[in-house]
Amino acid sequence: MNAQSGVHDLIAEYCECIDEDRLEAWPELFADPCRYLVISRANHEAGLRQGVMYAASRGMLLDRVFSIRRANIFEPHRYRHVVGPTRIKSADQGVAVVHTHFLCVRIMHDGATSLFASGRYLDQIDVITTPYRFKERIVALDSDKIDTLLAIPL
Amino acid sequence: MNAQSGVHDLIAEYCECIDEDRLEAWPELFADPCRYLVISRANHEAGLRQGVMYAASRGMLLDRVFSIRRANIFEPHRYRHVVGPTRIKSADQGVAVVHTHFLCVRIMHDGATSLFASGRYLDQIDVITTPYRFKERIVALDSDKIDTLLAIPL
């Protein structure tokens, strides 16, 4: 597989899984074990390792999906991600380091749409086995003001 | 032509025709006959085939452009589209199935800018004849709340 195209496919499939509500397929995009962390940029730059969402394995990612499906305590909503530019910063020893700008808008059940989040995906992607998988995805949010409605992964 | 680059060019030219107000060139990006449909995601998933904007031929697309140019009953405004990620889902028998996330902001005549629409382009693209053309473009909007000011194609 062409490395660049494999990386772009993985990033696109990630957006599509979430935005099209195929959440059960989302954990499969990660290696196992893995590291998934949603954190504010400021906290990430300060070296903090705890954020507003965290998982270290596919099982933990799947648990989150189950709790979204079961609990259903939040007002139904969906996301739409747009991404770009994407940069492959390095690719050594089978791991590509990839940074991608993203915007995410949130669409509430009544159709109200708003800019929900912006930031960068800071990824370490296993590019040895195909299809490619995230060894690590850090979602570095530009804003410290994380919406309390953060239930669906970003 | 490289299929991926031809697909990206067509999608980019579509955005540019609309956003730069070269609307008369917009119908030429479609095959003839074609299918162009703007519909909410929910209605599309429910199998409905009628939306808020529809055309089945270049002539119908051009009619819409003429009516925008003539009628001019709406407050002047422009769009800015950003797109991505784009995924080529399949390419069989000369037709590529391509899905693309998009955001569209609307800029009113007084300069006021707002997030206008988000969703996916669900395309069937003729990749045999060059330049590539849309056999079908379904604009699946995330929100059911379609602005009554929808005059310019999305």
Added chain:
Amino acid sequence: MNAQSGVHDLIAEYCECIDEDRLEAWPELFADPCRYLVISRANHEAGLRQGVMYAASRGMLLDRVFSIRRANIFEPHRYRHVVGPTRIKSADQGVAVVHTHFLCVRIMHDGATSLFASGRYLDQIDVITTPYRFKERIVALDSDKIDTLLAIPL
């Protein structure tokens, strides 16, 4: 270097320099002399050559960065750019003409995020020497209503 990938890298590095507050590296992305101009679309189409921000050399670009660092009279904020689609319109005599749609959101120090600007990058890129550099970047803003808080380059 593959021309397309070199162009995408330059555009991505530009976004990253600004959004990640590596402003001192931003002038290095330009040839010297160069032309950098932020202007409204309407004024640009009317043939005006003066905008809200202008530089003709790396030195002038760097001056702007210094004044941002020193003056610091504005409320701290950051941008997040997303771009796309990008079109390479032509590439003759070592200069690529490239147009790119962009959205820019602004994140204030308190975390408040808003859609700040949209428009097109109209670039002339030197594709003979590597890494590629901007001979000219015109930031054509969709809106005439330029925020008075425009301090950081767009």
